[in-house]
Amino acid sequence: MNNTPIIQLSGITKRFGTLIALNHVDFDLREGEVHALVGENGAGKSTLMRLLAGIYRNDEGEYRLDGKPIVLKTPSEALQRGIGMIHQELSVMPELSVAENMFLGRQLTTRFGAIDWQRMNQIAHQQLTQIGFSDMDVHQPLGRYSLGSQQVVEVLRAILSGARVLIMDEPTSALSPNEVERLMQLIQTLRAGNRSIIYISHFLEEVMRVADRITVLRDGHKVDTLNKTETSVNQLVSLIVGHEVNAVLPPTNAHTERAHTLLAVKHLSADVFDDISFEVGKGEVIGIYGAVGAGHFDLARALFGMYRFDTGTIHVESEQFPHRFFSRYAIKHGLAYATESRRKSLLMEEPIYRNITLPHLFRIGKLIPRQKQELSTALPPIAAVHVNPPDPMNKIGNLSGGNQQKVAIARWLPFPPKVFIVSEPTRGMDVGAKSEVLTLLRDFRDQGYGVVVVSSEPETVLAVSDQIIVMSHGKIVARMANKNLDKDALMRLI
């Protein structure tokens, strides 16, 4: 084995506007090594990974490949130099055969320029057999196979196009436990074949199993690079979280007894979540925490009639929801929902007031919405949450993310619901906007609303919740009162 690292980054800095995403980060990758990259959301993992794969370019520092400094301009250039990336969202074509997917964009041809199916199928089969997946039929459309198998094909595609280095972004987030097991084996096989892997994951147990070395990032800085043998999950968590006080807000004074149950979910099951039960009381905030892919976002959608569930019941106060219902039913019966994607829940081209009256048009006025009436409906919520600037005629797309979120939540106020369901309320916001939105949710709690906060950011859940439910791979793995909890505790559970 050669002693020069394949990849060596030194003093890498990347800025987005005034924000420093990576601050003088060093990183190196040796041949035949699995090097894990861990850190919170926003610590700079994705930025570093995109930089390695040629999607971004560094502002400062040096990127060396095989000891020589390089500048990657595009992802395809990175691939030509042997750096392949497996994205969290797979880029396979489910309609094409397994073999075709493996040769996507570089189909083998015969002397006459026709596609050489025989050779393609043969090589595809060979490759699959080598890594222990001989049961896959290379002629079948890839879409017939599970997500795990599709991922395997994507990995092979990268290898067949000459990748010596594979960057895997959260490869297990959507896999079942069995598939995770197979992926772990595949990574061992690849390592034995002298490939190098950069492995990015939230799941520290997995990281401890699969990685040789682990680099921890926090707030754009490299905290440390450790050998697996010298560390533990506990140490990693404390490095990831850091030692400073992280809570944006002081901890809540948790209400102990539930005065009056507003929302009761019993044994709710669908394809991505299983046997979910919980209750939300008057003046109570329930936080549902899970990694991306844990099924908690779809659970929130199901409560609002926008994701089909198979079994289980939903009650709001004494009213049982029918098995299939439409979002308007949920609205009428006292639920309010703000999705994790503001782009999908607001009409960016429309003025603020119209976005506020959108869910209420059927209950304000008659057939014909009058602007005056709409404005008088929209003004109180705009004032209540201090939307800035407060001009109701302003296009909502012109507002900052934090202000858009305030509108998305406050627009339910004109016809007060019983329970607010809010997915990822603080995604992509700066500290000031975050704390404003969280304060807003706590105000709602104090006014007697029930609030469900669904998030993959532990600090968001910790900052507002009275009770916390932790979900992993579609199941509830823990529930507890938010007392003396910290990020370590939550992250260890998933």
Add this chain to the structure above:
Amino acid sequence: MMITTETTKTPAATDSATSTRLWLRRLTALAPIWTLLALGVFFSLTSDSFLRPINLNNILSQIATLAIFGTGMTYVLLTGEIDLSIAANAALSGMMAAHLSTNLNLPEPIALSVGLGVPTLLGLINGIASTRFRIPTFMTTLAMSLIAGGLNTFVSKGRVISELPEFAKFLGSGRIQVPILGEVRVLIIVAVISLLIGYLILRYTRFGRYIYMTGASKSAARLAGVNTDMILIAVLTICGFTAGLAGIVSMGRLGSAQPDAVPSFLIDTIGAVVLGGTALTGGRGGIPQTLIGLLIYGTLRNGLDNISSIDVYLKEFITGLVLLAALVVNIIFSGRAPRDKTA
């Protein structure tokens, strides 16, 4: 790392920037009007007959049928869907009305009601099939155009019917005295009423708002409790109805019920609506835009007829070229030229 920084600009800089942008937007939003004016000026310079009142009146009658079609089509395109069955539906509607009143001697109101009812029903089926089974409207309405065409052949047995219900003749080729304007063709009045009602519903009712919302963002509309499936069914039903009305008016204008659809109705309608600035992807546009689009289309068609030096056999080709150019100009000026973000 997806944190965006929220920068606050100084008020003065924002003000001047927004006012410039506002003016630019006002100018570009009017792109179709500029196109219309340019075409008008061009044809009045190159042809002596173009600007005569008789000819202008002609343009209006030529686009009147398209205007009725276009009202329904605007609704459908605003939701981001399409209806390819309008031409066949229109022909069927005329044939049904003529067949019932002439061959079966049914009273005229019944014949005309059935004539309007059948395409409306087919529109409803378009909507139900598309939403219930998630078939793209492109396919359901394509199939529907075959079904309507087939029904027409079956009912007519391939024969033209030239004895028409009186009321259809009145709608298509009658004239009435209107104060101030003098004598006006009835079909122009029908077209104006159709556009006006279409406009009022879209502009002022909750239903109209739901149509725009559905087209702009289905997910946002559903989140706000809008049953987007019902909206889709409604607009396709409306489009079926306006196709039926246009069919009866056009039959009255031509003086006979035809066993074949006029395929150019479909292309011309979609062309005119999109030319006006209603987006095929939904959420943007409206009846005023459709009106401008119709006028551009009518001016173009008619203007070329008035330039005697153009080879008759080249007209279609030139129309196509000018149409393409007009579309490109529209899109560039309205700042909607798609930018390739994949690079």
